[in-house]
Amino acid sequence: MKIIYEEKGKKIIDNGDTITKIIIETRNPKTGSYRIAHIDDNWFKCYQEIYERYRFTPRLYSFKSDTFVMEKIKGVPIGTLHKNEYKRDYYKIISKLFKILSSLYEYNINNSDRWFWHCDTVSKNFMWDGNNLTLIDPEAWCWIDLDLLTKLDLPDKILSSAYSFENLKHTQKWTF
Numbered sequence: 001m002k003i004i005y006e007e008k009g010k011k012i013i014d015n016g017d018t019i020t021k022i023i024i025e026t027r028n029p030k031t032g033s034y035r036i037a038h039i040d041d042n043w044f045k046c047y048q049e050i051y052e053r054y055r056f057t058p059r060l061y062s063f064k065s066d067t068f069v070m071e072k073i074k075g076v077p078i079g080t081l082h083k084n085e086y087k088r089d090y091y092k093i094i095s096k097l098f099k100i101l102s103s104l105y106e107y108n109i110n111n112s113d114r115w116f117w118h119c120d121t122v123s124k125n126f127m128w129d130g131n132n133l134t135l136i137d138p139e140a141w142c143w144i145d146l147d148l149l150t151k152l153d154l155p156d157k158i159l160s161s162a163y164s165f166e167n168l169k170h171t172q173k174w175t176f
């Protein structure tokens with residue numbers, strides 16, 4: 001067992017085959033809401049559905065109060081890839097990224113009230129092992145209330161792939 005990451009009330013422990021993520025519950029200073037208040041049985045069911053159907057997330061073994069136990073993913077966050085590796089794998093990474101984004105739409109398209117969405121699609125949450133692109137950070141999966149978004153006029157920012165590319169912008173500096 002080894003702590004591989006510790007930050008702002010979060011701890012990641014490498015158990016060899018699995019990863020444990022412990023989240024010390026605090027309020028998000030911007031929204032005032034608790035960070036893992038949205039995680040319940042239904043959340044777990046949706047996460048499992050996404051995993052079973054598409055396999056681009058780590059398998060989640062358990063979630064109890066503040067602790068996830070999940071599959072250990074090989075590779076590194078794409079933002080930390082060496083320039084040459086990134087150039088070599090760029091088209092593979094981009095095509096898998098599109099696949100992930102289209103899967104998100106495919107999963108949600110028939111739900112008219114709220115969408116189950118990964119709300120932190122920054123480059124450090126995409127792990128690349130040379131073949132597989134995996135979207136980590138499970139508690140970032142949350143529900144987006146479509147009604148609320150329409151009222152706030154935000155859907156373009158949150159629901160479009162442009163948002164994800166905005167988050168990934170700094171990795172493009174090597175290729176363009």
Ligand SMILES: Nc1ncnc2c1ncn2[C@@H]1O[C@H](COP(=O)(O)OP(=O)(O)O)[C@@H](O)[C@H]1O
Nearest residue numbers: 005010012019058070071072073077136137138
């Ligand atoms: N399932 C996993 N497999 C391998 N490494 C992981 C896994 N989950 C997290 N990590 C490592 O821990 C780091 C932080 O994890 P993350 O869940 O994104 O934390 P945060 O909520 O602070 O963004 C990642 O960049 C990665 O290096």
Ligand SMILES: [Mg+2]
Nearest residue numbers: 124125136137
């Ligand atoms: Mg993260």
